[in-house]
Amino acid sequence: MARDLGFLGLLVLICAICFASNASGIRPISDAHRSAALELFVPIDGSFGSLEENYEALRTFQVLKLERSIETSRKTCVDIVERIGSSTSKSKDLFYALRINNILGCQIHSSIYDDVDSKLQAAIKNANSLLELYYSIGGLLSIKDQGHDVILSDADGTFHAIKALSQSDGRWRYDTNNAESSTFAAGKALEALAGVISLAGGELDQSMIGIVKNDIAKLFDSIKSYDDGTLYFDEKHVDAVDYKGPLATSTSVVQGVTAFAAVNSGKLNIPGDKMLGLANFFLSIGLPGSTTDFFNQIESLSCLENNRVSIPLILSLPATVLSLTSKDQLKVEVTTVFGSAAPPLTVNLVQVFSSVSKDGPVLENKELQFDSENAIYYLDILPLKIDVGKYTLVFQISLHDSEHVNIYATGGRQSVVSYLTGSIKVDKAEIGISDSDAASVESKQKLDLSKDTSVLLSANHLQKLRLSFQLTTPLGHTFKPHQVLLKLRHETKVEHIFVIESSARQFKLVLDFLGLVERFYYLSGRYDIELVVGDAAMENSFIRALGYVDLDLPEPPEKAARPPLQALDPYLRFGPKQEISHIFRAPEKKPPKELSLAFLALTVLPLVGFLLGLIHLGVNLKAFPSSAVPAAFSILFHAGIAAVLLLYVLFWLKLDLFTTLKILGLLGVFLLFVGHRTLSHLASASTKQKAA
Structure with a gap:
């Protein structure tokens, strides 16, 4: 039974892997992300850590519209006001502090903003790296967002200083001393240039802005792609120190491009399918496990949700496994990356490709109906006449309004892998x-x-076992499962598994026992028969007991192979054992209670005699030494005797014999020394008294 369950579990595992590997991983931001944010961003003593970590947490909560703790906000504001007002704060610290202030709305005096403005303006003039310019310009933008009038003193010079770090491939350098270009730095440079345009008091050189647009086009020429069509940015030269990874690099580019597009009057020449590919990349990550990755994902999708280039529309299937038996409907959702409703559009199932057939699409051009109440496009799959199996579904989204074509990115045709399952007829x-x-x-x-059936068969080594059956799909086609096996198990638990091949429209197996005697180890006797049929698309996969066959095989030759030792059933080895019932022997007969009490009286009698002797002889302390040293030895001698008596009591109540003897040996040596000194003093005193 355990082997059967294990074999059936293997079939279920195969089906689950097939479904999971082909399930659509593109899902808009949902409540799962909000729950994950609350688990990842947990304040400790009212703080999320450094200024950067605080900003990532608060910005994530802001984008996902999650409530913040009032105590955390109050404590963060205290720290922010202190950082902004400090004269020693660096541009990076001011950058994050001012951005946090824009989220929390802390109370800061306008004079402090004036001081920070002057400090950041001076930092821009003395900056010698891209990141210093980025943080200083970003800080000034945050002050401007608070309603203060901020104008960059030398906007043209700053713009040219940033542009001087650009490379011919659309990437940027971090500083003039760094010869390597970086895609991550390109995103920061574009965001800084956008800030310069926003802070400029007058018109900037439009020719330079046009060159930056060309740089953006070159940057998108280097975009990379996964096999599923998702797009991402990565560093051209991997440096172990400055390498950021695809997620951080793509986030930097998206932030820079969307920020530059927001302040530019013209439209950037970026294809909509590339913006959609980037959105699919961020969504395909699922739920990142680190706070920084989570922030990068949410911040990037927020930029894509409200950008002036192309807002991606995400096509997702609530389920990629559809059942013909349950008459499931093909359902498709089209939303923005944050699940907002899409504009009026049409979704067509333009092609369906079978993973088995190579003859082209099995279906073309079916329009999905729109359910306005649930905002889902659906299509009944039964009229499609598609049989069970694995299919590639090709969808096309068409916008109704030409105005929306310039705003949203549909990506043209999009493919999704799906399974159609059904109940297979066995006859x-x-x-x-x-x-x-x-x-x-x-x-x-x-x-x-x-x-399950119970067929009784008998055969010898000159005969053959024949088995045949048919498997038919709901549409009447021959079905070929992943696994079709016949298992014979001898009464000694030796198993033999045979693969059943299909011939024409029938599955057929012929076992020639004459050619299998060595494989069967010449074991005669009863063999249980089991049939295993399983497939990911087969809803009624089964392991069926067919009965048994009684085989009469010849005697094995001398050098014939012996059957392998069978593994011991873990249940028999580690399962509960038979209960052991044990009866102790009857207790021996004890003496009468009166006899025990009489023996106790005899044991105590010597002690009574000792006490009577002391009373008769008389006890006094007249001979106790009066000198300090002899008196000390006499006291120690009597204390040692008392310790020996106490040791006897402890031996009676608690101690064992060996422990008692060890302690008694130590006390004996002690008593021998102090007793000798005491008796020597008494003898000397007695001699002097007699002499006197």
Whole structure:
């Protein structure tokens, strides 16, 4: 039974892997992201960490419209006001502090903004790297967003200083001393240039802005693609120190491009399908496990949601496994990256390709109906006459209004892999024993494979076992599952598995026992028969017991191989053992209670005699030494005797014999020393008294 469950579990695992590997990973931002944000961004003592970490957390909450803790906001504001008002704060710290202030709306005096403005203006003049310019310009933009009048003193010079770091391939350098160009730096440079345009008091050189547009076009020429069509940016030269990874690099480019497009009156020459490919890249990540990756994902999608280039429309299937038995409907959702409703559009299922057939599409051009109540496009799959199997569905989105064509990116045709499952019909099943290929079957029985059966067969090594059946799809086509196996298990638990091949419209297996005697180890006896049929698209996959065959095989030769040792059933080895019932022997007969009390009295009698002797002889302290040293030894001697008596009591109550003897040995040595000194003093005193 355990082996059967394991085999069936393997089939279920195969189906699950097939479904999971082909499931659509493109889903708009949902409540799952909001729950993940609350789990990732957890404040400790009212803070999320550094200024950058605080900004990432608060900005994520702002984009996802999550409530912030009032205590956290109050404590963060205290820190922000202190950082902004500090004369030692660097441009980077001011950049994040001012951005946090834009989110929280902390109370800051206008004079402080004036001081920060002067400080950042001076930092821009003395800046010698791209990141210093980026943080200083970003800080000035944050002050301007608070309603303060901020004008960059030398906008043209700053613009040219940033542009001087650009390269011919659309990338940027971090500084003049760095010869390597960086895609990540390109995003920061474009965002800084956008800030310069916003802070400029007058018109900038339009020719330079046109050159930057060409740089953006070159940058998008270097965009990379995965096999599923998602697009991303990565560094051209990988440096272990400055390498940011595809997610951070793509985020930097998206932020820079969307920021530059927002302040530019013209439209950037960026194809909409590339913006859609970037959106699919960020959404295909799922739920990132780190706070920085999560922030990059949400911030990038926020930029794509409200950009002036092309707003991506995401096509997603709520389920990529459809059942013909349940008459499922093909459902498609078209939303923005944050799940907002799309403009009026039409969704067509333009082509359906089978993974088995190479003859081209099996279906063309079916329009999906729109359910306005649920905002879902749907199509009944039964009229499509598509059989069970794996298919590639090709959709095309068409916008109704020409005005929306310039705003949204649909990506043209989009492909999704989907499974169609159904109940497979199993019929014309027969099993029998024959003498030869040409001879008639001696014992032939029909099978009902919808349930377990108990067929009784017998054969010798000169005969053959024949099994045949048909598998038919809901549309009447021959179905070829992933696994069609016949399993024979001897009564000694030795198993043999045979693959059943299909011939024409039938699955057929012929077992020639004469050629299998060595494989069967010449083991005669009963063999249980099981049929295994399973497939990812087959809803009624099964492991069916067919009965057994009693085989009469010849005696094994001397050098014949012996059957392998069978693994011990783990349940028998580690399962519960048979309960052991044990009866202790009857207790021995004890003496009467009166006899025990009499023995106790006899044991105590010597002690009573000792006490009576002391009373008769008389006890006094007249001979106790009066000198300090002899008196000390006498006290230690009596204390040692008391310790020995106490040791006897402890031995009676708690201690064992070996422990008692060890302690008694130490006390004996002690008593020998102090007793000798005490008795020596008494003897000397007695001699002097007699002499006197």
